[in-house]
Amino acid sequence: MPRPVAIMWFRTDLRIDDNPALRAAVESSDEIICAYVFAPEDEGPWAPGDASRRWLARSLSALDAGLRERGSGLVLRSGPTVDALRELSAETGARSVFMGRRYEPLAARHDERVIGALREDGIAVRVFETALLHDPGSLLTGSGTPYKVFTPFFRAAERIGTPGPSGPGPRRIPGPLRLPRSEPIEAVERRARTAVPGLDASWSPGERGAKERLHAFLGSGLGTYAGERDRPDLESTSRFSPHLAFGEIDVRAVLAAAREAAEADERLTRGADAFIRQLYWREFAYHLLHHFPHTAERPLRARFEIFPWSRDDAGLAAWQRAETGYPVIDAGMRELAETGWMHNRVRLLVASFLTKDLLLPWLEGARWFWTSLVDADLADNTLGWQWVAGCGADAAPYFRVFNPVTQGERYDPDGAYVRRWLPELERLPARWVHRPWEAPADTLRAAGVRLGSTYPRPIVDHAEARKRAIALYDALRSGEE
Numbered sequence: 001m002p003r004p005v006a007i008m009w010f011r012t013d014l015r016i017d018d019n020p021a022l023r024a025a026v027e028s029s030d031e032i033i034c035a036y037v038f039a040p041e042d043e044g045p046w047a048p049g050d051a052s053r054r055w056l057a058r059s060l061s062a063l064d065a066g067l068r069e070r071g072s073g074l075v076l077r078s079g080p081t082v083d084a085l086r087e088l089s090a091e092t093g094a095r096s097v098f099m100g101r102r103y104e105p106l107a108a109r110h111d112e113r114v115i116g117a118l119r120e121d122g123i124a125v126r127v128f129e130t131a132l133l134h135d136p137g138s139l140l141t142g143s144g145t146p147y148k149v150f151t152p153f154f155r156a157a158e159r160i161g162t163p164g165p166s167g168p169g170p171r172r173i174p175g176p177l178r179l180p181r182s183e184p185i186e187a188v189e190r191r192a193r194t195a196v197p198g199l200d201a202s203w204s205p206g207e208r209g210a211k212e213r214l215h216a217f218l219g220s221g222l223g224t225y226a227g228e229r230d231r232p233d234l235e236s237t238s239r240f241s242p243h244l245a246f247g248e249i250d251v252r253a254v255l256a257a258a259r260e261a262a263e264a265d266e267r268l269t270r271g272a273d274a275f276i277r278q279l280y281w282r283e284f285a286y287h288l289l290h291h292f293p294h295t296a297e298r299p300l301r302a303r304f305e306i307f308p309w310s311r312d313d314a315g316l317a318a319w320q321r322a323e324t325g326y327p328v329i330d331a332g333m334r335e336l337a338e339t340g341w342m343h344n345r346v347r348l349l350v351a352s353f354l355t356k357d358l359l360l361p362w363l364e365g366a367r368w369f370w371t372s373l374v375d376a377d378l379a380d381n382t383l384g385w386q387w388v389a390g391c392g393a394d395a396a397p398y399f400r401v402f403n404p405v406t407q408g409e410r411y412d413p414d415g416a417y418v419r420r421w422l423p424e425l426e427r428l429p430a431r432w433v434h435r436p437w438e439a440p441a442d443t444l445r446a447a448g449v450r451l452g453s454t455y456p457r458p459i460v461d462h463a464e465a466r467k468r469a470i471a472l473y474d475a476l477r478s479g480e481e
């Protein structure tokens with residue numbers, strides 16, 4: 001007697017290898033329906049942004065191709081999720097659903113409803129950990145409270161140790177003779193308005209692309225990672241973030257690969273340690289969002305509820321369009337628009353510029369990142385923005401207002417990053433490339449730069465903006481405001 005049909009419901013685990021849910025589905029049934037439900041309406045205010053949709057469409061195509069190589073294929077349905085899964089089970093006679101857990105608060109609550117509805121229909125649901133190293137609720141301080149500071153969280157996580165990856169995926173995935181109806185994958189990005197022009201040239205979405213990147217990073221990036229990871233002018237980091245956000249590669253497999261590389265060659269140990277620490281920042285972000293679910297929209301530190309953020313539509317637009325007149329900020333915003341990604345150091349700088357120089361609400365920045373990033377991840381994005389704004393866990397001290405000129409000179413010393421993204425400054429000598437408004441007139445002329453015409457003058461004076469920000473933060477701190 002063949003065992004009843006099972007649905008493998010892919011979510012933020014768009015991979016075949018190291019996918020415990022898929023493995024269990026194949027072990028339990030003789031016929032698997034591999035499905036993805038595109039249901040932005042179920043995600044509330046954090047429905048996938050334009051850049052994420054473009055990545056998702058490519059990632060689903062790659063998954064479909066991988067499944068077809070194994071005798072199956074992907075069935076894409078539109079939401080609402082409950083209806084889509086109910087219909088698919090009714091059409092195929094499926095008696096069980098295998099799925100990976102989502103941890104974002106709204107998604108987790110929504111999942112409970114979906115699981116409840118399926119179980120009411122008599123469908124068995126099995127849920128697996130596919131996206132993180134640890135369950136975000138599992139690590140607590142000695143007194144049973146969530147961690148709010150990274151280092152003790154990291155130490156506690158290290159003490160427990162991380163579970164290894166679950167291993168290679170099934171060679172064959174038995175599908176039905178005819179796949180059920182599937183919607184065209186392009187539909188996922190149909191309503192994305194903003195293009196990411198450099199997406200296909202910069203990235204290879206999907207499991208294979210993720211593995212190739214892992215291979216390349218272990219071979220050439222890990223050794224220099226500790227010393228160079230803050231340098232946006234060098235290919236100094238792994239660029240795994242979109243692959244991790246969509247689960248095209250298992251974070252446990254990434255961590256294990258970094259450890260193995262360091263065991264095989266001890267010169268890689270420093271790099272591997274620094275890299276693994278960053279993977280734990282991602283864990284920490286999920287830990288915080290799990291325990292403080294309101295923080296996607298509101299500050300973790302309650303006092304910041306009354307921070308007097310400005311309204312400055314022109315300033316916001318200049319920031320979004322890479323027209324602030326500060327080269328490292330504008331280069332970062334161009335990199336974002338072109339590739340859907342931005343180097344971490346530059347994310348810190350552009351976020352500091354928006355929240356401290358322009359005094360605009362961090363949520364405006366978080367929303368812009370959300371639509372523009374191919375690695376948009378609610379936990380990481382929330383942590384990053386609140387950290388910079390000073391209102392989150394383990395946050396930057398309120399008096400830290402990154403100086404876009406000296407930071408640019410420190411981390412992009414020859415101006416190669418600025419020149420790459422701002423060709424209008426290409427011919428400015430390194431000495432002036434982070435501060436063109438101070439360059440002598442003949443240097444500007446020789447470089448073909450006309451301030452206010454080919455490149456903007458600074459929209460704020462950083463020294464004054466810094467004083468203004470510190471005064472407001474000071475007042476908030478002492479409760480005088």
Ligand SMILES: Cc1cc2nc3c(=O)[nH]c(=O)nc-3n(C[C@H](O)[C@H](O)[C@H](O)COP(=O)(O)OP(=O)(O)OC[C@H]3O[C@@H](n4cnc5c(N)ncnc54)[C@H](O)[C@@H]3O)c2cc1C
Pocket residue numbers: 229237238239240241242244245275278279280281282283285342343344345347348351369373375376377378380381382383384385388
């Ligand atoms: C304002 C702001 C917003 C951010 N928004 C996002 C986001 O939406 N999605 C996202 O994935 N990351 C976000 N980050 C974190 C970080 O910038 C990116 O994860 C990193 O730049 C990705 O590049 P990489 O994969 O080469 O990183 P690597 O340096 O190679 O690190 C490896 C992995 O560790 C994790 N990681 C690294 N740094 C951090 C960090 N500071 N916080 C949390 N996890 C980290 C990522 O998963 C990353 O892929 C944000 C940071 C800031 C300051």
